[in-house]
Amino acid sequence: MARIRNAQEAEHTYVDIPASKLKRAFTQILLEKGYIKNYINIDDGKQGLIRVYLKYDDRGAPAIRMMERVSKPGRREYASSDELPSVRNGLGIAVLSTSRGVMSDKEARRFGVGGEVLAKVF
Secondary structure, X not given: OHHHHHHHHOOOOEXXXXXXXXXXXXXXXXXXXXXXXXXXEEOOOOOOEEEEEEOEOOOOOEOOOOEEEOOEOOEOOEEOOOOOOOOHHHOOEEEEEEOOEEXXXXXXXXXXXXXXXXXXXX
16 A cells, blocks of 8 residues: 555556555455556566556546555454445545455445455545
8 A cells, every 4th residue: 555655656657566365455446446547467486566557637646645554453443334434425445354355345335244444545
């Protein structure tokens, strides 16, 4: 998350992130919701990389205005299915790690599951 945020501040076209299953799922959600252009998985012989192509509007403003990590190693944040956070009254998304995998808050409401709130994006 910090790499994406920093790359957008510097107006880069793409950013490389060390890969993990959680980061791949998080990136897929950002792609589905239209916050990034695309991403590709790069095999570097080790854990791999995710190359994320960043999205900007016609004025050069980044598509992701704010990306905030909610659950941190020192303080985990969990939400039940009826207490899922709403980001900017539904204009943004909250990304959750649930028993059914990583998903947005809207998908978690549809499935009726709660989980660890990883981040808020808008």
